[in-house]
Amino acid sequence: MIEEMIGSGAGLYTLGEVARYARMHPVTVSRWFKGDGYCKNVFALEDSKIITFLDFVQVLAVRNLRVHYHVKLQKIRDAIERASKDFGIDYPFARKHTTFLFDNEIWIQPEGKTLTQISGKEHGQKGITKVIELFYDDISFDPKLGIANSYKAYESRGNKIIMNPKIRFGEPLLEGVGYTPEALFEAAKTEGSAEAAAKNYGVTTSQVQTSIDYFDSLLLAA
Numbered sequence: 001m002i003e004e005m006i007g008s009g010a011g012l013y014t015l016g017e018v019a020r021y022a023r024m025h026p027v028t029v030s031r032w033f034k035g036d037g038y039c040k041n042v043f044a045l046e047d048s049k050i051i052t053f054l055d056f057v058q059v060l061a062v063r064n065l066r067v068h069y070h071v072k073l074q075k076i077r078d079a080i081e082r083a084s085k086d087f088g089i090d091y092p093f094a095r096k097h098t099t100f101l102f103d104n105e106i107w108i109q110p111e112g113k114t115l116t117q118i119s120g121k122e123h124g125q126k127g128i129t130k131v132i133e134l135f136y137d138d139i140s141f142d143p144k145l146g147i148a149n150s151y152k153a154y155e156s157r158g159n160k161i162i163m164n165p166k167i168r169f170g171e172p173l174l175e176g177v178g179y180t181p182e183a184l185f186e187a188a189k190t191e192g193s194a195e196a197a198a199k200n201y202g203v204t205t206s207q208v209q210t211s212i213d214y215f216d217s218l219l220l221a222a
Helices: 002-006 015-021 026-034 053-069 073-087 181-191 194-201 205-221
Strands: 099-102 105-108 139-141 148-156 159-163
Touching: 015 026, 015 053, 015 205, 026 053, 053 073, 053 099, 053 148, 073 105, 148 205, 159 205, 181 194, 181 205, 194 205
Parallel strands: none
Antiparallel strands: 099 105, 139 148, 148 159
16 A cells, blocks of 8 residues: 555645645646546546545646646556556656656656556557656655655745645645744734744744745645
8 A cells, every 4th residue: 555655644635735735726636636528537536535645746747747748638647547557556656766758758667677658659668768757856755665755845035845744644834843834824914024923933034934925826826
């Protein structure tokens, strides 16, 4: 079980939270997990309401594939299905050094095996040329298991907002402080300034302002 691999502290999110944290439209996220009359679901959703941290990381990966590389959903869907069926690999886009992109096709390289194409009409062919790995600048991976274990959701003013599935179910938290950016954002509104909120919460004004900037960015993307 993948939950056993990442420990009992698996991040748990609603569809709305995933859309919010991934800065995506809720309808798009819902389609990717549930499908509708226009689109078959991309991800299998065991629970109709709860999404794990690894699901969330895969949403980020697919968002990047769609926005930056214009990969069709059908190719992504096929790749996920073939990774599971042919190689027994679930959450292929939440693993390090496993999934690659070359010539707009998706490839997979299970540990100790040959690089193999898993999307498009030529799926199954073996790779003999250089490929470009999907690069996750903001994702950290478990050094032993190679699966995603934290996500840097935002960084500014020398402060980071991190999502870790083992800490408070993966809720975004200001690193080294433990407060949510939303709590500090609301505190600044209530107290009337970042300086006043920082004094009351025992944090720096910079940390409060980073939280305000992050929360503002989520609102803008909504």
